[in-house]
Amino acid sequence: MNKIITIGREFGSGGRELAHHLAKELGFAYYDKEIVEEIAKRTNLAQHYVQHIVEHKSAVFFPITTGRTLHTAGSDYMMRQYTEVYSQQANVLREMAEKSDCIIVGRCADYILKDMNPTRIFVYADMQAKIQRCRKNAPEHEHLSDHQMKKMIQKVDKNRAKYYRHYTGQVWGDRENYELCVNTSISPIEDIAHALSHLI
Amino acid sequence: MNKIITIGREFGSGGRELAHHLAKELGFAYYDKEIVEEIAKRTNLAQHYVQHIVEHKSAVFFPITTGRTLHTAGSDYMMRQYTEVYSQQANVLREMAEKSDCIIVGRCADYILKDMNPTRIFVYADMQAKIQRCRKNAPEHEHLSDHQMKKMIQKVDKNRAKYYRHYTGQVWGDRENYELCVNTSISPIEDIAHALSHLI
Secondary structure (H helix, E strand, O other): OOOEEEEEEOOOOOHHHHHHHHHHHHOOEEEOHHHHHHHHHHHOOOHHHHHHHHOOOOOOOOHHHHOOOOOOHHHHHHHHHHHHHHHHHHHHHHHHHHHOOEEEEOOOHHHHOHHHOOEEEEEEOOHHHHHHHHHHHOOOOOOOOHHHHHHHHHHHHHHHHHHHHHHHOOOOOOHHHOOEEEEHHHOOHHHHHHHHHHHO | OOOEEEEEEOOOOOHHHHHHHHHHHHOOEEEOHHHHHHHHHHHOOOHHHHHHHHOOOOOOOOHHHHOOOOOOHHHHHHHHHHHHHHHHHHHHHHHHHHHOOEEEEOOOHHHHOHHHOOEEEEEEOOHHHHHHHHHHHOOOOOOOOHHHHHHHHHHHHHHHHHHHHHHHOOOOOOHHHOOEEEEHHHOOHHHHHHHHHHHO
């Protein structure tokens, strides 16, 4: 069976960067954009729209979890699209994991691929470090204060936690659901990747 | 400033074993029995009694956290002893941490030594692995079923969590209070220690 690493991560903690370095260290495939491209192909939706959905940028998906019903035809249509995207995402993840050793970031991959016995990593960081990393990666026209940045980070993570809870019934970031939780404030990300590659 | 590693751990997860290997890898001092010996000397209490207290084997210490008052003279006397032992423990930890690079297991060391910027590790494991490890380390005359063993592990950890909460106001095992949380079911403990030594 292929070796699978899944990485859950707080926004701004450097989870993608860690995945990238770890994939290089281990010679594993690292899928990211390819997943969205493949979902777009299978659902006939535009890539940027698929991206919008899988990043949970809309709240449409979540009311269902609280048992409320959305009555408008528009919402019904969107709900079907969302469900189709998430269902195709699960298919794509399984197919990729069956192809070769690989690393997958986010997407509830730890849960979707649990039969393949993945090494499940959760990446987090101190708020100040997350703010700094977000500022470094922000588009040039974005001028958020530290306070605004913090609010934004908290909002993204709240949505990730909600989505994870909806899909898995588990608590996002709770150590019980991971083999390893690592605060990236501890060392440069390359060094963390190098150390983790010894463990896996 | 010396490098300090603190290790919080679930009962049966191999936290002490990891500390031992990590100390060897890094050439750090690893204090364990020495702490109890030193507290016994300073408080004029028997070592086995100090051990009993610092392992939270009695519930006397905890009602205070809920604001209840213990009225009997016997309890007052014990409370004073408990407070003295915990206060001396904090002193001993600080003195040891000032002496050299070191690793300390449990004892809220992550919180007590926070000014020294310790690398805080939390060690946990799957229940089945914890039961196996406890069985391996159990005295010969102990014949607990898996169910009894599980209950015992849960009870010890409940007390550890309570004690940690009382002393620090924080949640025991919550990733926010650690740089690294590691499930020892992932790899042999020697390998985990080796990988972590690269990080620290």
